[in-house]
Amino acid sequence: MITLDSIKDKVECFQAYDLKTLERSIEERMEVNKALLLGLHSVQHHVVFDPVRNQMQYSAVVHFKA
DSSP states (O other): OOOOOOOOEEEEEEEESSHHHHHHHHHHHHHHHHHTTOEEEEEEEEEEEETTTTEEEEEEEEEEEO
């Protein structure tokens, strides 16, 4: 027997070294999650300095909800 459950909540994490790339990644996942009937609920973003690469690293935690 196959049981199909719907997804009610989904959290995804993203990171990039520039804001454009981070934004593009989130937008791509928004399109994918639309097919699952999930909309954007909230975004938390953070910026830290990466001393190895000597530049800022941007990250986001995105909550999608039905």
